[in-house]
Amino acid sequence: MRICMVGSGRMANAHSRALGELPDVELHTVVDPDRDYAEALRERYGYRRTLPDLDEALAQEAIDAVVICTPNPLHAPQSAAALRAGKHVLCEIPLALSLADTEELAHLAEANRRCLMVCHTERFEAGRMELRRRIAVGEFHPVHVLGRYYMLRRGELKTEQAREGWVDNMLWHHGCHVVDAVMDIVGTHEPIDLHAQWGPAWPSLDLPLDVDVHWRALSPITGDEVLVTMSLSHHAQWAEHDYHVIGLEDDLLADHGALRHQEGVLVEESAGSARIIRQDTEFLAAVRESRAPEVDMASVLATMGVLQQAWEVWLRREAG
DSSP, X not given: OEEEEEOOSHHHHXXXXXXXXXXXOEEXXXXXXXXXXXXXXXXXXXXXXXXXXXXXXXXXXXXXXXXXXXXXXXXXXXXXXXXXXXXXXXXXXXXXXXXXXXXXXXXXXXXXXXXXXXXXXXXXXXXXXXXXXXXXXXXXXXXXXXXXXXXXXXXEEOOSSOSOOEEOOHHHHHHHHHHHHHHHHHOSOOOEEEEEEEOOEETTTTEESXXXXXXXXXXXXXXXXXXXXXXXXXXXXXXXXXXXXXXXXXXXXXXXXXXXXXXXXXXXXXXXXXXHHHHHHHHHHHHHTTSOOSSXXXXXXXXXXXXXXXXXXXXXHHHO
């Protein structure tokens, strides 16, 4: 399978490393308007060529699949262009910055009979996989899921590549991780009685850096009602990201690849390349087998629906 990598930053490097380890994969084209960065990625991982323009890359019949690793606002239009060109798409989160754009992409993928998979990489962590197994076989029944994502990010985002930054949207980016985790843990569902509390807008961004979202979920896996609490902050100087799942049988903490309880570690795995290899392997398998990927569009749409509801609370407050 011949791959076109769109972007040359941190996640493009991570996917290139993972895909380079998988059989029957050819790293074909890097797309980036900055030739120096594109050439650096090409030389590092052995891509055949670089191009500055996505449309030119998509015109190549040789390309089978596109991996999109660009700033968040570009994900939806670039995914749409790739699908219209008949390419399979693996896109970093968030797929879009609205539910409407996500729905349009889902329709495009279906109409063009192409695989569209979103990089909800945390689903492929060993700890999360064990948590999901315990719930599926009836060993563990969640009653409350508390997901938190705290970091310090008060302005433009820049990765290790010293280029122009981009404004990160806390809800649509890191909230996307947390809501998808809830969908993965308790099963795809529609939120009941969703409430969102937003902090004030940060002056340089005109966007809030803090939000708490609460709802109830009827788990299609266990049949039980589960309380969900999501807490996000881009103000936090003490970074934290984990999922505390309170259940009838135990309390479990999914934390950067590991799964823990009060007595110690149940599953130990660092949040490194293994999860990306598992994820990218699943994408390639879905393409080759002409099936929906494990991260299917039903779960993606459910996640984006929760984010849209929370975002509209902010928009109504801004409108006064």
